[in-house]
Structure formats: C-alpha cells, structure tokens
Amino acid sequence: MSDLDWDVITRSLAYVLADGLGFTMKLTVTATLGGIVLGTFLALMRQSRLAIIRKFAEIYVDTARSLPLILVIFWIYFLLPYFAQWVTSAPRPVSIDAYTSAFVTFTLFEAAYFAEIVRSGLRGIKRGQIDAGYSLGMRYPQVMTSIVIPQAFRNMLPVLATQTIVLFQDSSLVYVLSLTDMLGAATKVAQRDGRLVEMYLFVTVVYFAISFTASQLVQRLQSRVASPR
Numbered sequence: 001m002s003d004l005d006w007d008v009i010t011r012s013l014a015y016v017l018a019d020g021l022g023f024t025m026k027l028t029v030t031a032t033l034g035g036i037v038l039g040t041f042l043a044l045m046r047q048s049r050l051a052i053i054r055k056f057a058e059i060y061v062d063t064a065r066s067l068p069l070i071l072v073i074f075w076i077y078f079l080l081p082y083f084a085q086w087v088t089s090a091p092r093p094v095s096i097d098a099y100t101s102a103f104v105t106f107t108l109f110e111a112a113y114f115a116e117i118v119r120s121g122l123r124g125i126k127r128g129q130i131d132a133g134y135s136l137g138m139r140y141p142q143v144m145t146s147i148v149i150p151q152a153f154r155n156m157l158p159v160l161a162t163q164t165i166v167l168f169q170d171s172s173l174v175y176v177l178s179l180t181d182m183l184g185a186a187t188k189v190a191q192r193d194g195r196l197v198e199m200y201l202f203v204t205v206v207y208f209a210i211s212f213t214a215s216q217l218v219q220r221l222q223s224r225v226a227s228p229r
Contacts, residue, residue: 005195009202012189016199020185021206027181028168031106035167036160038107039114044144046119057115064112070173072109077101077177098177110167117159121152158222165214169207182206 045057064072080101081093088094125148133143153160172183180188183203190199 004198005193006198008189008193008195008198012186012199016182016185016189016203017206019180020182023179024168024171024181027102027106027171027174028164030103031110031167031171032164034103034107035110035114036118038111039116040118040149042111042115043118043122046115047122061112061115064109065116069105069109069170070176073102073105073173073176076105076108098174098179102174102177102179106167106171110163113163114160117156117163118152121156121159122148124155125151155225158218158225161214161218161221165211165218168214169211 042057042061045053046061048054048057077096077098081096084090084094084096085092129147129151130143133147138146171181174181175184175187178184186199186203190196
C-alpha cells in the first residue's frame with residue numbers, strides 16, 4: 001500500500017467527476033426519461049385489443065429482455081449503419097456518432113424493462129375505478145391519463161427508481177464505444193499514469209456511494225408508498 005500514489009486521484013478529480021460522472025449522469029437521466037415514456041407506450045400497446053399492436057409490443061419487449069445490453073450496443077453502433085445503407089441505398093454506411101448511438105441504445109433497451117414495470121402497475125389498478133371513469137362519460141384516453149396512470153406511477157416509483165440504479169451501473173458499458181463516462185475517464189488516467197489500482201478503487205467507491213445512497217432513498221420511498229392512504 002505504501003507504493004500507491006493517492007495524489008493521482010486529486011490530480012484527476014475534476015476530469016473524472018466533471019467529464020466522466022457528468023456524462024454518466026446525463027446518459028442515466030436521459031435514458032430513464034426516454035425509457036419510461038417509450039415503456040409506457042409499449043405497456044399500453046400490450047393491453048391493446050388489436051392483436052397486431054399487442055404482438056408487436058410483446059415481441060419488442062421479449063426480444064430486448066432476452067439480449068445482453070453490450071450486444072445491443074454493438075448492433076446499433078456497428079451494424080445499424082450498414083442496415084441503413086441497405087434500406088436507403090446509400091453509397092456508404094450511414095454515419096452514427098458514438099454519443100447518439102449510446103443514448104438511443106440505452107433508451108430503447110431500458111424501455112423494454114420499464115414497459116414491464118408499467119404494465120404491472122397498470123394491472124394493479126382495480127377494475128372498479130376504470131368502470132367508474134367510463135360511467136362518468138370518460139373515454140379510454142381520459143380514463144388512462146386521469147385515473148389509471150397517475151395511481152399506477154405512484155405505486156411504481158420505487159421499482160422505477162431501482163431500475164434507474166441498474167441503468168446507472170450499466171452505463172459503464174459505453175466503454176466499448178470509447179466514450180468518456182466515469183469508468184472510461186478513470187481508465188484513461190490509470191493507463192496514462194500507470195495507476196490502475198488507485199483509479200479503479202476510486203471509481204468503485206464512487207459507484208458504491210451513489211448506488212448505496214440511492215438504494216436507501218428507494219427503501220424510504222417504498223415505505224411511504226406502502227403506507228396506508
């Protein structure tokens with residue numbers, strides 16, 4: 001331990017936290033919001049009376065949940081340009097930058113998981129409340145937006161927050177695209193200065209601190225949601 005140079009953490013603190021962690025948080029927030037919106041639409045589609053709409057949503061969710069995230073990252077970044085070239089008959093592969101690819105991939109992938117969370121929450125609303133809305137002359141969109149979705153989201157908040165923590169941890173996979181997330185920034189410093197142990201210990205502590213704190217907040221949120229109303 002006496003050979004370790006802890007000053008490397010101080011020297012690179014601004015870079016790792018401002019650039020690295022900043023990008024990680026931006027990706028997490030963007031993919032979470034986009035994933036919840038898309039996931040909500042997918043959950044509603046899975047409850048559609050039209051078989052083709054319901055089947056499309058089922059295939060999308062089941063396929064995404066059956067694949068490792070890193071493989072989906074590779075597909076969208078490396079293979080999608082060639083597929084787009086074939087569809088558009090372009091002379092060369094359609095260029096997709098790494099940042100756009102990362103945000104799109106995480107949003108589309110996480111939407112499948114959020115869809116199942118939302119679908120479970122929607123099914124937890126008692127049928128009597130839905131029938132009451134119809135009896136008041138409401139149409140289906142009004143019943144969903146005014147009665148079902150607000151209550152469902154309140155019950156789903158702890159699970160949605162837990163999935164967001166998982167997304168935060170999975171964001172480190174963007175290293176395969178050479179993007180500078182927190183782990184990527186720490187790796188660059190570690191390789192430049194030859195201080196892998198110090199930098200990897202540091203990012204481990206940061207990941208743990210953020211994830212553990214968020215988990216404690218989720219537990220408190222779970223207690224409040226579960227309390228009688």
